[in-house]
Amino acid sequence: EPExxxxxxxxxxxxxxxVILRCVPISNHLYFYWYRQILGQKVEFLVSFYNNxxxxxxxxxxxxxxxxxxxxxxxxxxxxxxxLEDSAMYFCAGRTLEDFEQYFGPGTxxxxx
Amino acid sequence: SQQGEEDPQALSIQEGENATMNCSYxxxxxxxxWYRQNSGRGLVHLILIRSNxxxxxxxxxxxxxxxxxxxxxxxxxxxxxxxxxxxxxATAGTEDSSYKLIFGSGTRxxxxx
Numbered sequence: 001e002p003e004x005x006x007x008x009x010x011x012x013x014x015x016x017x018x019v020i021l022r023c024v025p026i027s028n029h030l031y032f033y034w035y036r037q038i039l040g041q042k043v044e045f046l047v048s049f050y051n052n053x054x055x056x057x058x059x060x061x062x063x064x065x066x067x068x069x070x071x072x073x074x075x076x077x078x079x080x081x082x083x084l085e086d087s088a089m090y091f092c093a094g095r096t097l098e099d100f101e102q103y104f105g106p107g108t109x110x111x112x113x
Numbered sequence: 114s115q116q117g118e119e120d121p122q123a124l125s126i127q128e129g130e131n132a133t134m135n136c137s138y139x140x141x142x143x144x145x146x147w148y149r150q151n152s153g154r155g156l157v158h159l160i161l162i163r164s165n166x167x168x169x170x171x172x173x174x175x176x177x178x179x180x181x182x183x184x185x186x187x188x189x190x191x192x193x194x195x196x197x198x199x200x201x202x203a204t205a206g207t208e209d210s211s212y213k214l215i216f217g218s219g220t221r222x223x224x225x226x
Contacts, residue, residue: 033211043216045213045214048211056211074206100212101161104156106154106159
């Protein structure tokens, strides 16, 4: 059964550094999402992406964040200058256009020191 | 906010017993989805119920939806120790073009062998 994959599984970075989190969605998915979960808290929506553009973003998704689908398979989330409060588990998800089930990747644990 | 909220926050049962978790939300929804998360791991999609459906089954899972009360329940029958996890409901609103998911706080289920 196809799965969403994410790399790396764990990223440790220093405050102020740029990080890129990578996701490979399921091949027939066309709508993509990033969510994050701060330890012990709810899963929060960051951004949705369709047809090579952002369709919706949350207040969390400020100018420090960007998303890209550079080659038609990978889907990336970039944080330009990380802050301590960006430490969280970041999940990529995707779905087809016809169905609303969102399938999540295993997540990348980002630790900002 | 259309956030889903689950109750109870934590549930401890004996293997073989049934587990019922409830979810409430605030706004009109297109669908409601239930996910399972093992500690520190990814979100596993369990079941989706659309706003025009009242009940859905999948294996040992039974989900109900009452749109008049803006609530849903997840029943796991004949629980197993492997069902130990956190369970989240997530709603996709009718107002959102991207059908982003808004997650509740989750119910931590412990199934004692």
